[in-house]
Amino acid sequence: MMILAAAPFSGPWAAAAMIAAIVLCSTTGEVLTASAMKSIGDLDDIRAHSGLKGAILAVVTCPRFYAGVGFLALAFFSLLFALNHLDLSLVAPASASLTLVTNAIAARFFLKENVDHRRWTAAVLVCIGVYFLAH
Amino acid sequence: MSHIRPTPRQYLILGLVAVSAPLGDTCLSRGMTELPSISLAHPLSLISAVFTPWIAAGIALLIGFFASYLTALSWADLTYVLPATAFGNVIVALLSRFWLHEPISFQRWFGIVLITIGVGFVAHGPSLTERTSVEPSGPAEPVSEIAEERVP
Numbered sequence: 001m002m003i004l005a006a007a008p009f010s011g012p013w014a015a016a017a018m019i020a021a022i023v024l025c026s027t028t029g030e031v032l033t034a035s036a037m038k039s040i041g042d043l044d045d046i047r048a049h050s051g052l053k054g055a056i057l058a059v060v061t062c063p064r065f066y067a068g069v070g071f072l073a074l075a076f077f078s079l080l081f082a083l084n085h086l087d088l089s090l091v092a093p094a095s096a097s098l099t100l101v102t103n104a105i106a107a108r109f110f111l112k113e114n115v116d117h118r119r120w121t122a123a124v125l126v127c128i129g130v131y132f133l134a135h
Numbered sequence: 136m137s138h139i140r141p142t143p144r145q146y147l148i149l150g151l152v153a154v155s156a157p158l159g160d161t162c163l164s165r166g167m168t169e170l171p172s173i174s175l176a177h178p179l180s181l182i183s184a185v186f187t188p189w190i191a192a193g194i195a196l197l198i199g200f201f202a203s204y205l206t207a208l209s210w211a212d213l214t215y216v217l218p219a220t221a222f223g224n225v226i227v228a229l230l231s232r233f234w235l236h237e238p239i240s241f242q243r244w245f246g247i248v249l250i251t252i253g254v255g256f257v258a259h260g261p262s263l264t265e266r267t268s269v270e271p272s273g274p275a276e277p278v279s280e281i282a283e284e285r286v287p
Contacts, residue, residue, distance in 0.1 A: 030213060038209070081181065085167070099217075100217055121256055123218070128226055129224075
């Protein structure tokens with residue numbers, strides 16, 4: 001901790017490490033959260049049958065949801081830390097672009113989603129688009 | 136894949152996902168840049184940052200984003216919902232151009248076009264991967280096997 005505290009958080013490697021932490025935590029959190037929501041079922045249907053209270057109860061009683069939220073919280077604090085050292089115009093698009101690609105890969109292998117050519121094309125186009133939008 | 140398409144209400148939820156996230160991020164950025172530099176030696180200062188006005192506003196917007204995001208994930212694939220979050224960047228860029236009258240370079244217009252095409256690609260496809268109840272081979276159905284336990 002002392003070594004980390006003494007190290008200056010500047011330079012391309014530090015920026016890459018901060019962005020990588022956001023992407024890793026965000027991808028893990030989003031995959032776990034998506035998995036939890038699919039296991040719960042359509043929230044609109046649950047709300048129609050059991051009301052808003054029933055829908056909230058279905059979400060907060062799912063253990064996998066908390067695992068996802070835990071990783072998303074880690075991603076959030078990683079983002080706050082990165083924003084304190086780097087520009088939003090670098091952090092937001094870089095993490096958003098990379099997260100799109102890593103999420104597509106993770107969704108294909110862990111959620112067994114049908115990531116067809118249409119979705120791969122979209123992920124790549126959005127990724128490049130976010131890059132251009134930030135520069 | 137089946138041709139499962141969202142209803143107008145579900146498109147509204149996707150719109151909320153797109154708008155609330157970039158606005159929340161902008162509030163967070165404004166709040167964090169006003170604070171003194173934070174080091175790993177004092178991680179608790181990140182907690183106190185949560186109670187400053189801009190960061191609190193950003194968190195409120197991100198809670199709205201998270202609620203609509205969870206709802207969308209309950210009826211659509213992750214790879215369908217995620218491009219909607221990226222489309223928020225386009226909305227912010229267009230607002231800055233036509234509301235705040237900020238100039239947008241050719242590169243940014245190019246980025247906007249690419250994101251719009253990408254989101255259009257996904258939006259015209261099915262929102263949910265069709266899952267059969269009986270898989271002939273392999274351990275599929277990774278997430279839906281406990282659905283019947285959780286749905287009231």
